[in-house]
Amino acid sequence: xxxxxxxxFGHKKPGLRLSVSGRIxxxxxxxxxxxxxxxxxxxxLRLIALTPxxxxxxxxxxxxxxxxxxxxxEPSWPPELFDVETMADELANHPGDTGWYSWVYISPVMHxxxxxxxxxxxxDAEGRVEIGYSMLTSYREQGLATEGVNAxxxxxxxxxxxxxxIANTPADRDASHRVLEKAGFVQTGxxxxxxxxxxxxxWIYRPSQxxx
Numbered sequence: 001x002x003x004x005x006x007x008x009f010g011h012k013k014p015g016l017r018l019s020v021s022g023r024i025x026x027x028x029x030x031x032x033x034x035x036x037x038x039x040x041x042x043x044x045l046r047l048i049a050l051t052p053x054x055x056x057x058x059x060x061x062x063x064x065x066x067x068x069x070x071x072x073x074e075p076s077w078p079p080e081l082f083d084v085e086t087m088a089d090e091l092a093n094h095p096g097d098t099g100w101y102s103w104v105y106i107s108p109v110m111h112x113x114x115x116x117x118x119x120x121x122x123x124d125a126e127g128r129v130e131i132g133y134s135m136l137t138s139y140r141e142q143g144l145a146t147e148g149v150n151a152x153x154x155x156x157x158x159x160x161x162x163x164x165x166i167a168n169t170p171a172d173r174d175a176s177h178r179v180l181e182k183a184g185f186v187q188t189g190x191x192x193x194x195x196x197x198x199x200x201x202x203w204i205y206r207p208s209q210x211x212x
Contacts, residue, residue: 038099042151044144045114046106049099055088066113071106074113079134082116090121097122099155100129105148114139117148119156127163129156133179140175149183153205164204171199184210 040047102118115135
């Protein structure tokens with residue numbers, strides 16, 4: 001996920017349900033060798049963590065990917081700045097870290113992909129994880145990004161290793177800032193991303209700042 005889509009949230013929210021879904025079908029792939037995807041359910045979203053197999057399908061056969069998720073084909077997929085190849089490679093290299101990389105956001109009503117979110121890897125030695133998101137253009141400014149952030153951060157804090165959920169956004173991304181603020185993040189400072197030649201703002205989740 002690109003830097004200007006990174007965000008986060010905190011403890012488990014009331015009404016958030018965590019389950020392991022058995023609904024996903026993979027055609028002729030050997031199901032006995034695959035872990036069932038982790039699924040979260042919030043008020044308007046189903047969030048499914050990409051497994052290495054799903055990530056590989058997304059990279060190599062987009063229609064099979066949609067079929068596996070039981071969603072309608074989405075011509076505009078993937079969202080802006082979501083690097084399909086990098087995500088597939090990360091999951092292939094860290095198959096035991098499913099959930100600490102990409103999740104897809106699905107409308108349970110329309111059976112369509114709306115966007116994605118996730119983390120940049122498992123918790124580091126200091127218990128930090130960095131969260132991000134990217135919504136398809138048609139589903140922005142509807143509170144869905146915040147809902148996804150809330151669900152993912154709640155999931156992250158169920159892991160005893162997680163002490164802090166952080167985010168980094170370009171300084172000029174007001175929409176991303178609003179999502180973070182509504183999700184309970186506060187700014188920790190600014191820095192310069194020399195690689196991208198971009199001024200950045202750092203964020204950290206504070207439970208007391210989360211919207212009721």
